[in-house]
Amino acid sequence: MEKANVREARETTSETPEGTTAVTDAKIQAVRTNVHYGDKHALKDVTLDIRAGEVTSFIGPSGCGKSTFLRCLNRMNDTIDSCRVSGTVRMDGEDIYDPKIDVVQLRARVGMVFQKPNPFPKSIYDNIAYGPRIHGLAANKDELDEIVVTSLEKAGLLAEVKDRMEAPGTGLSGGQQQRLCIARAIAVSPEVILMDEPCSALDPIATAKIEELIDELRENYTIVIVTHSMQQAARVSQRTAFFHLGELIEVGDTEQIFTNPRHKLTQGYITGRFG
Amino acid sequence: MSEMTAVSGTPGRRTRDLVAAGIGRRYRAERRFRIFGLVAIASALVFMALLFMSIIGKGYSAFVQTEIRLPVAYAVSVIDPDGTRNLDDMRRANYGKLYRDGIQSLFPDVTSRQDRRVLNGLVSSGASFQIRDAVFEDQSLIGKSGEIWVPASDDVDMLVKGKIDRNLPESARRVSDQEIAWIDALEKDGRLATRFNWRFFTNGDSREPELAGIWGAVVGSFLTMIVTLALSFPLGVATAVYLEEFAPKNRWTDIIEVNINNLAAIPSIVFGLLGLAVFLQFFGLPRSAPVVGGLVLTLMTLPTIIIAARVSLKSVPPSIREAALGLGASKMQMVTNDVLPLAMPGILTGTIIGMGRALGETAPLLMIGMVAFIVDIPGGFHDPATVLPVQIYIWADSAERAFVERTSAAIMVLLTFLIIMNAAAVFLRGKFERRW
Amino acid sequence: MPFSFLLLVLAALAVVSYRFGTARARAVAPGRQSQLHSRPMYHGLYAAIWCGVPALIVATAWVAFQPVLVKGLVMGGLPDSYSALPEARLNLIWNDIRNLALGDVVRAQPAPEIQAAADTFHRLYAIGNAALAVLCLALAIAGTSYALKRVSMSLRARNQVERVITVFLVLSSLVAILTTVGIVLSLLFESLRFFGKVPPLEFLFGLHWSPQTALRADQVGSSGSFGAIPLFTGTLLISLISMCVAVPVGLMSAIYMSEYAHRKFRAVAKPLLEILAGIPTVVYGFFAALTVAPFIRRLGEGVGLSVASESALAAGLVMGVMIIPFVSSISDDVINAVPQSMRDGAYALGATKSETIRNVIVPAALPGIVGGVLLAVSRAIGETMIVVMAAGLSANLTFNPLDAVTTVTVQIVTLLTGDQEFDSAKTLAAFALGLVLFCVTLGLNILALHVVRKYREQYE
Incomplete structure (x- = not known):
């Protein structure tokens, strides 16, 4: 186990981050990443590794920058006019903010699931087939059918919808919609899946299903999940990063973070003293 | 999934390759779409520009009007034959004769009735109002003679403004060679000028374009x-x-x-x-x-x-x-x-x-x-x-x-x-x- | 005008009574104004209302009904030989009398009884106007004195004034309803008279339109035929052409503006595009007739096509351009109503911008766009000046855009301009066409508003 990037909140300014480049199994490495929305400094000098084949969760109070950081990882922030990102984010050693990197190709590798389920106003089938179609992943109808079925199966939704693949995706229940969105992301066969509070709009039963699903998906995908439920982070993730006011306070194995936080802010948060 | 893995390693690897293969085509479609959008806006704007240009190009010349400087003899016998200076009678006098005499005095060699009528036609019938207004403004003019600028007829105006093509064969244009000769003669004498068309702003409608106003x-x-x-x-x-x-x-x-x-x-x-x-x-x-x-x-x-x-x-x-x-x-x-x-x-x-x-x-x-x-x-x-x-x-x-x-x-x-x-x-x- | 003058006098009187009212209120409670129920201003308004409103109501009613009354009296006063005449003839005589009385030019020397009637007309109007003036002034003064008498510490002037204003507000809101009722009634009434002369089925499904009716009853061969199908197809053809221009251009402009354009570009291009919406239709008509139609004809001749000088294509093209800003502003609205999460979903899957727009945003916005297009169609159908000036009068039953066609609105204008009596089948036909136009556009609007509302609810 490598040394965690423990960063003291008030001593970050000049410190060179340690142990960030040496890691070999890091899927994504962020080095001193900063994000500004107009004048607002939303993310301050975040340096963090995300390891392949694990679930990493970002926790922290609202507005702490965890979602902002997540959106940096597939350059979703590009769609916001006033947003500027500086620093480096590397995926498999390549800087994803390099001008040579194509954002379409990047997003095909890094899928994303949003806070509120957002199925397209199309049929269930077309929702799943959307990604493979635009990227040309299926050579023919049979292949496309297979991708759709496997994706739905992996998302645990196949049994519920296999008789109504042509029904509109918006007609499903909230939990089913979110699993549809996960299936939609999986259908592209990404390497990383980002999830931005995927259960915050769902009831406990649907949440449990999604959590189960995340655990299963871990085998094939690198998963990053933003959540403000600490229990969820504890249940699904292997590593946890705690953000506060735009800064990364502490990152480490989930167990360690929850049982033995090094920073008193983290401790305060997980014991419920603020947040 | 297993078969995909068999084809090209990991599924992620396969996605990466396929996406890279199609990316050029997709960006070309993207550019085309973008150009469609620009073309749509541009075509609407070009149409608007054409509309404005066409209207301004056709219309700016209406703000000036060709006028003719005529010698006028304000004959007592025409304006006030009774010598009473009754304004009502004077208003009804035959001012048309005055401008017709004026234009004819400039071309004394035109004698036939027909030619004279054509010659009279160079001057707008509005000239009679112009002369009347001049008389009413200054009654001392009566009995004297002088010069006055009066509007030319619409055909003369169009010819002078170049809207009637002189190079067309005579039968294909509204102004005959004879009229053109007269107009050129007037121009040479300095009796023809385009002046600001105040009538356009002060007159009501008229059947005569040169007199019509808004x-x-x-x-x-x-x-x-x-x-x-x-x-x-x-x-x-x-x-x-x-x-x-x-x-x-x-x-x-x-x-x-x-x-x-x-x-x-x-x-x-x-x-x-x-x-x-x-x-x-x-x-x-x-x-x-x-x-x-x-x-x-x-x-x-x-x-x-x-x-x-x-x-x-x-x-x-x-x-x-x-x-x-x-x-x-x-x-x-x-x-x-x-x-x-x-x-x-x-x-x-x-x-x-x-x-x-x-x-x-x-x-x-x-x-x-x-x-x-x-x-x-x-x-x-x-x-x-x-x-x-x-x-x-x-x-x-x-x-x-x-x-x-x-x-x-x-x-x-x-x-x-x-x-x-x-x-x-x-x-x-x-x-x-x-x-x- | 005496009536406008009367209004001015009434307004002046109302101002005077306002002054009196406030002064009176102050006089009633010298030095203890706080004990007045209402502030002096309201007492003034109270007096002004009593001064102006009754007189105004009487004056308005008078002006509305005086012509009817006078007409009855004058026509009743004509010798008996006239009462046997047909109605159309009587209307002409009435016009003569009116023109004579109002001092307009009348061609021939009028018959003595007509002259007498005109004198009666004149006298009645003079008496009427004088009586009205006296009555109004009397009412105004009486109202003011009543109001001034009532001014006291406890007069609830404010409440009274507010009640009057409320009544005014309610009445104002009725104007819109009355307008609709007026439109429906007048169109229906005249159309029913038309259908008394021409069977509705013949009108709606007849294939031949030539509304030239006989000038005299004994004239043969020009009874007119009123089959409106060629007008409907002509209207449809021109609307279709205009939609072919307006929908793609309007939609693409809206998409470019809202999804691609730089903020600075948008700030310039959007108002520029909206200028198109502000240009009067008569200007478009002039441009279509004088510039576009000849251009298209030359173009057609260049490639060996025969194009009518008043082709449907020219009118349709120009109308399409006129409607572009309409389509684009509605599309802009509905596109912006598509939630950002849809875009995010597509972008996160690696879709390019155009893929997101074509596959996600446009399908999601489709109901709204359809609603907008329906509204645009209803505009195209009802548009008048462009087609009056650039499309022809020939009622050809054709779908060739290079031919001349005519439309419903063109025919309404042609049938109703120029001198003709009001009761001929020809003029009544215009109202029947108007009724069709009204029903179709109303139906399209209701449908479109319904679709758009449903669409908005979907994303709220």
Whole structure:
């Protein structure tokens, strides 16, 4: 186990981050990443590794920058006019903010699931087939059918919808919609899946299903999940990063973070003293 | 999944390759789509530019008019044969003879009746008014002789402005070789000049293009707009205030609301039919009168004003209302003292936009007879009148070549009015717009 | 005008009574104004209302009904030989009398009884106007004195004034309803008279339109035929052409503006595009007739096609351009109503911008766009001046855009401009066409508003 990037909140300014480049199994490495929305400094000098084949969760109070950081990882922030990102984010050693990197190709590798389920106003089938179609992943109808079925199966939704693949995706229940969105992301066969509070709009039963699903998906995908439920982070993730006011306070194995936080802010948060 | 893995390693690897393979094609489609969008905007703008260029190009020449300097003998025998200096008799005198004698004195070798008539035709018949006005302005002229600038006929005007091509064969143009020779002779003598066409701005309509002006139509438009504004503004604001501040939410107000939205989308010509059937046939109001035009345009403009006023009232935050009511104001006082003043800039903007639309409206006014040929400048709300857009329509329908430039010039005047109004609306919006 | 003058006098009187009212209120409670129930201003308004409103109501009613009354009296006063005449003839005589009385030019020397009637007309109007003036002034003064008498400490002037204003507000809101009722009634009434002369089925499904009716009853061969199908197809053809221009251009402009354009570009291009909406239709008509139509004809001749000088294509093209800003502003609205989460979903899957727009945003916005297009169609159908000036009068039953066609609105204008009596089948036909136009556009609007509302609810 490598040394965690423990960063003291008030001593970050000049410190060179340690142990960030040496890691070999890091899927994504962020080095001193900063994000500004107009004048607002939303993310301050975040340096963090995300390891392949694990679930990493970002926790922290609202507005702490965890979602902002997540959106940096597939350059979703590009769609916001006033947003500027500086620093480096590397995926498999390549800087994803390099001008040579194509954002379409990047997003095909890094899928994303949003806070509120957002199925397209199309049929269930077309929702799943959307990604493979635009990227040309299926050579023919049979292949496309297979991708759709496997994706739905992996998302645990196949049994519920296999008789109504042509029904509109918006007609499903909230939990089913979110699993549809996960299936939609999986259908592209990404390497990383980002999830931005995927259960915050769902009831406990649907949440449990999604959590189960995340655990299963871990085998094939690198998963990053933003959540403000600490229990969820504890249940699904292997590593946890705690953000506060735009800064990364502490990152480490989930167990360690929850049982033995090094920073008193983290401790305060997980014991419920603020947040 | 397993088969994919077999093809090219991990599924992620396969995705990466396939995406990379298709990316060029997709970006080309992206560029094409983007270009479509630009082309769409550009084509609309190019069309607009063409429209303006065509109208300005056709119309600017109407602001000048070819005039001829004629020698005139203000003969007593013609103007005041009785020697009484009775103004009524003098007004009826045959001034036409004076300008005809004038032009003929310049070409003494033209003798045949036919040729003389053609020669007379170089000068606009409006010359007689010009000479009469000169006499009335300065009666000491009578008995003397002098020189006077009078308008040339429309054909001469068109030739001088280059709108009739001299190089066409004689049979294919409206001006004969003989006339061209005369015109050239006049020009050589310095008797021909293009001067600012003040008649265009001060005259009413005329069958003679060189005498036709827009003043009658401008006054008609003005009178019509006064009626429209005087009725539609209070009614529109009152309706909006009622619906927004007082009306209970029930079926009845729903009906009014749906009704207003539908009225806003009814073709304007239907309002003309309404005006014809109700105002002219039922109430017996006079045809072609600005008051009827104003009534019809009021009904047409009302929905616009109501909708704008409601939006404006809605944007006044409830806190203002609560504050006023909390201080013990009655609901009416709250509306008149607090809400309306805050909403007024928006309401005025909407009103100006509605007025602009009414000013440019033609079709319903054709129905109520404002399309008549009216020479006199209307003096009141019940006088027969026409309005600027209808004048444009009438001229556009006229056969004479010279009306084309006048139509375009009238359009330029109308557009100028509209631009001023819209600029005022934009200014108002910019100046008073509030963000709550 | 005496009536406008009367209004001015009434307004002046109202101002005077306002002054009196406020002064009176102050006089009633010298030095203890706070004890007045209502502020002096309201007492002034109270007096002004009592001064102006009754007189105004009487004056309005008078002006509305005087012509009808006078007509009855004058026509009743004509010798008996006239009462046997047909109605159309009587209307002409009435016009003569009116023109004579109002001092307009009349061609021939009028018959003595007509001259006498005109004198009666004149006299009646003079008496009427004088009586009205006296009555109004009397009412105004009486109202003011009544109001002034009532001014006291306890007069609830504010409540009374507010009640009057409320009544005014309610009445104003009725104007919109009355307008609709007026439109429906006048169109229906005249159309029913038309259908008394021409069977509705013949009108709606007849294939031949030539509304030239006989000038005299004994004239043969020009009874006119009123089959409106060629007008309907002509209207449809021109609307279709205009939609072919307006929908793609308007939609693409809206998409470019809202999804691609730089903020600065948008700030310039959007108002520029909106200028198109502000140009009066008569200007478009002039441009279509004088510039576009000849251009298209030359173009057609260049490639060996015969193009009518008033082709449907020219009118349709120009109308399409006129409607572009309308389509684009509605599309802009509905596109912006598509939630950002839809875009995010597509972008996160790696869709390019155009893929997101074509596959996600446009399908999601489709109901709204359809609603907007329906509204645009209803505009195209009802548009008048462009087609009056640029499309012809020939009622050809054709779908060739290079031919001349005529439309419903063109025919309404042609049938109703120029001198003709009001009761001929020809003029009544215009109202029947108007009724069709009204029903179709109303139907389209209701449908479109319904679709758009449903669409908005979906994303609220």
